[in-house]
Amino acid sequence: xxxxxxxxxxxxxxxxxTFLAVVEAGSVQGAARRTGxxxxxxxxxxxELEQALGAPxxxxxxxxxxxxxxxxxxxxxxxxxxxxxxxxxxSTTALRDAVARPGRVRVGxxxxxxxxxxxxxxxxVGGPEGAELRYTxxxxxEDRLLSALAAGAVDLAFGTRRSETPAHLRFERLGSLGxxxxxxxxxxARFPPVLDVDDLADIPLVVLTSGPxxxxxxxxxxxxxxxPVVPTYAFETGSTPRLVEMVARGLGVGLVSRFRLSFLPERxxxxxxxxxxxxxxxxxxxxxxxxxxxxxxxxxxxARRRFVALADEGxxxxxxxxxxDASR
Numbered sequence: 528x529x530x531x532x533x534x535x536x537x538x539x540x541x542x543x544x545t546f547l548a549v550v551e552a553g554s555v556q557g558a559a560r561r562t563g564x565x566x567x568x569x570x571x572x573x574x575e576l577e578q579a580l581g582a583p584x585x586x587x588x589x590x591x592x593x594x595x596x597x598x599x600x601x602x603x604x605x606x607x608x609x610x611x612x613x614x615x616x617x618s619t620t621a622l623r624d625a626v627a628r629p630g631r632v633r634v635g636x637x638x639x640x641x642x643x644x645x646x647x648x649x650x651x652v653g654g655p656e657g658a659e660l661r662y663t664x665x666x667x668x669e670d671r672l673l674s675a676l677a678a679g680a681v682d683l684a685f686g687t688r689r690s691e692t693p694a695h696l697r698f699e700r701l702g703s704l705g706x707x708x709x710x711x712x713x714x715x716a717r718f719p720p721v722l723d724v725d726d727l728a729d730i731p732l733v734v735l736t737s738g739p740x741x742x743x744x745x746x747x748x749x750x751x752x753x754x755p756v757v758p759t760y761a762f763e764t765g766s767t768p769r770l771v772e773m774v775a776r777g778l779g780v781g782l783v784s785r786f787r788l789s790f791l792p793e794r795x796x797x798x799x800x801x802x803x804x805x806x807x808x809x810x811x812x813x814x815x816x817x818x819x820x821x822x823x824x825x826x827x828x829x830a831r832r833r834f835v836a837l838a839d840e841g842x843x844x845x846x847x848x849x850x851x852d853a854s855r
Contacts, residue, residue: 543611545573546576546605550605583598584601585598616678634662635672635683636672637667637685638666639768639769642768643787663681672812673696676813676814679814683827686809687808687809687810702808706782707798708722709771709780709797710797711774711777720798720799724751730759733779734781735770744782767787771783771791784807786837
């Protein structure tokens with residue numbers, strides 16, 4: 528068993544997780560970017576792992592090599608670490624499920640997206656025989672949202688579909704999310720009523736730092752009908768509400784889901800797009816093999832109704848309008 532404690536020569540879960548992050552990223556620097564840890568912290572944890580195992584070096588140490596390659600011992604540690612951590616994840620999930628309070632739904636959502644869901648909870652989704660359901664809602668960065676679900680920290684997670692869904696999770700589609708441009712109110716005269724991708728070529732843009740939404744925007748500029756457009760990403764931020772705030776302050780133009788149009792401040796104007804980035808797919812992640820409780824089923828039904836309502840409010844009449852599969 529792995530004990531996550533701080534003591535000399537103890538095998539710690541966080542050291543194994545850091546080691547696998549380096550293995551998957553191929554370097555300490557790559558792991559630092561993915562995890563947010565400093566390179567010094569990562570190097571220290573790797574050294575402590577080797578000490579705890581009494582093992583020879585887990586990576587080949589060759590000066591000047593950027594990509595770190597595993598030694599034979601490193602390959603064996605990586606193989607067994609994945610098994611141990613998966614066992615830990617399953618055990619933790621089972622424990623959290625076993626002690627979860629009846630009638631309480633633990634909800635995870637992307638950081639900055641709670642305003643899209645707040646009506647679900649403010650409206651009071653009813654429980655069995657009219658009993659009031661209780662919710663615990665956590666906003667989490669995208670890279671932590673599914674990890675929290677897998678570990679049993681939340682019962683379901685609202686997010687957008689990734690290219691691959693982890694085998695231990697399932698994704699239930701709500702519908703597609705179309706796009707629109709938002710511009711500072713004082714800039715309205717600079718733009719036509721409907722924007723082409725070329726209209727944004729030399730305009731300062733406010734974009735998300737990472738994630739599917741950023742990837743879709745990047746591909747949209749790269750695959751513009753008239754040839755690749757090189758955008759000016761003047762400001763990057765970690766959440767959509769912050770992006771909207773920066774546009775309202777006159778820092779640049781933003782590209783957002785049309786859901787977001789129902790929550791814009793007065794200092795922001797909307798411009799439809801003649802062509803759009805590929806739509807994001809909104810939905811709900813749950814753990815595979817875990818039947819939803821009646822409380823979870825009621826919340827999912829309410830989310831579907833909310834999705835349809837927001838799709839209707841946010842539809843500006845531009846191409847590829849934001850439509851819910853549930854409304855078809």
